[in-house]
Amino acid sequence: MTTSETADTAPDHDPAVIEALLEAAVTRLRTVGALRSEEVERAVRAVPRHAFAPEFPLEEVYDPRAVLITRRAEGGGATSSVSAMWVHALMLERARLAPGMRVLEVGGGGYNAALIAELVGPAGSVTSIDIDPVVTGRARTFLADTGYGGRVGVVVGDGGHGHPEGAPYDRVIVTVAATDLPPAWTDQLVEGGRLVLPLGVGGYQRIYAFTASGGALLVGETGNHAGFVPMQGEGAPAPCRARLTDTVALVTGATPAPAPEALPGVFALPVHQEPAGVRIGGTESFSTLQMWMTGLPGFGLLTGNAEDFAHRPMARDGTPAVWDGATLAYLLCPEVPDAAGAYEFTACAHGPRAEEAAAALAGHVRVWDRDHRRGPGPRFLAHPGLPDSARVIRTRHTRLLALWDRTEADHGLDWKAYPRG
Known part of the structure; x- marks a missing residue:
């Protein structure tokens, strides 16, 4: 019908x-x-x-x-x-x-x-x-x-x-x-x-x-x-989609995406792995970790299934990744052999800075585990006039600032300097 x-x-x-x-x-x-x-x-x-x-x-x-x-x-x-x-x-x-x-x-x-x-x-x-x-x-x-x-x-x-x-x-x-x-x-x-x-x-x-x-x-x-x-x-979404293999692609809002043509060669390089030492249950939500990751420079999502990676992805077609034009790092979630139903976040990386990138990503997970895992997640400030910083996410019309610490409600900004419109 x-x-x-x-x-x-x-x-x-x-x-x-x-x-x-x-x-x-x-x-x-x-x-x-x-x-x-x-x-x-x-x-x-x-x-x-x-x-x-x-x-x-x-x-x-x-x-x-x-x-x-x-x-x-x-x-x-x-x-x-x-x-x-x-x-x-x-x-x-x-x-x-x-x-x-x-x-x-x-x-x-x-x-x-x-x-x-x-x-x-x-x-x-x-x-x-x-x-x-x-x-x-x-x-x-x-x-x-x-x-x-x-x-x-x-x-x-x-x-x-x-x-x-x-x-x-x-x-x-x-x-x-x-x-x-x-x-x-x-x-x-x-x-x-x-x-x-x-x-x-x-x-x-x-x-x-x-x-x-x-x-x-x-x-x-x-x-x-x-x-x-x-x-x-x-307002239709128009993310950049760069192919790594026939089944894996990087989807990113970065404009322009740095050196997308280099991704296949980098992904084919040996992988360096860095366990974060942070475990999660099979039914436990990690949504605040996903939001925590989005603030990283060069953030994107990798598509692909379990067979496309060394370990189990966090979510199908939603593996968080960071790409700087030369080194690719991403977060997987392999099962812990000696603990039924438990998984450990593991950072993987390819490229000239693979060891450093994997260590940085694993450290980012540990900070989330220590400071934000049991919290409600961030609030967002949104205004086109927000100053550039590593924490500000740029979109076509505005800029978003994630406030993870509930005491930083104003983030030291003078709101009178940011009129509406």
Whole structure:
């Protein structure tokens, strides 16, 4: 069944089945901590999720973990989806919506916009913008069918430009994966407003909640990992992808990537290994380590599977690496032979400075283990005028500074010197 057909084929469902599945989903969302407030729970209960994804079975629609892919590109990649229920709940909780607020949603198929409409109430305003007219057409149909057509304005356009006609907004909620913070999103946000989005930093996508405060954007805490479809239009990601072998490539946001043509020859050199002396359980999260690594100069991700490396990668197609144009270092996670279910981070390197690079990478892991392993991860300051430093990550439109120490909230910066816009 095609996407265009599904908008006209909403099946009949047993209300008792829907009620039971919804009750189980809400209980699960409460248990995992994605759903916390009575306001968001009421919205989740009020909006019929199945009406926005009629082509999917109810059991899948109300599975809190299920992502419902509603549109794909010709090559098969997802271009639009109804996100998992836990993601919707988490982002709405972090948005801190209140009655009467004006909200811009960037990217959407209608369901999340309806949830927002419930939270801001009749006195609020919701505008949903998407670059794909098929997606917006589908959203309009479903919103009208569920009674939200008069409460949500649906616009076709490049969400990276925001929607100035409806600005300013109290909240901007982005439901597509971004790798940058376009100026329009902050320019159209009121002082004290919040920007909630899945942001890819160094290739690792997490949900962030930035607050416009004193001329800068601040995130209170790092969010959960997410897997949103990528932005289209001017904000579409365009990382450099340099091939090492037929199955291994380095993906980096460095512009330009230093000497990518040298990578195959360097990767073919003997590997030097440096165990970090830091172990991790098979089910333990290492997401803060991933974020800790992104601040390294020359950071990127290596694609490839276990058979492509000397040891087990940390994550499939997401091996953290550092490339300086001559030496390649990366982090693997081999199993510890004498400890079932335990793995040890091991730095590997190729090239003229292999021993030094591996030692530096292993040392970086040890610092994370000592200072940040059990912490919540960094906050980020974001502003295009942040001064260059080894810790600042540059994107097309802004610069990001990770604050790992909770006492360095201001980082010694005079925010009056960094006006918004």
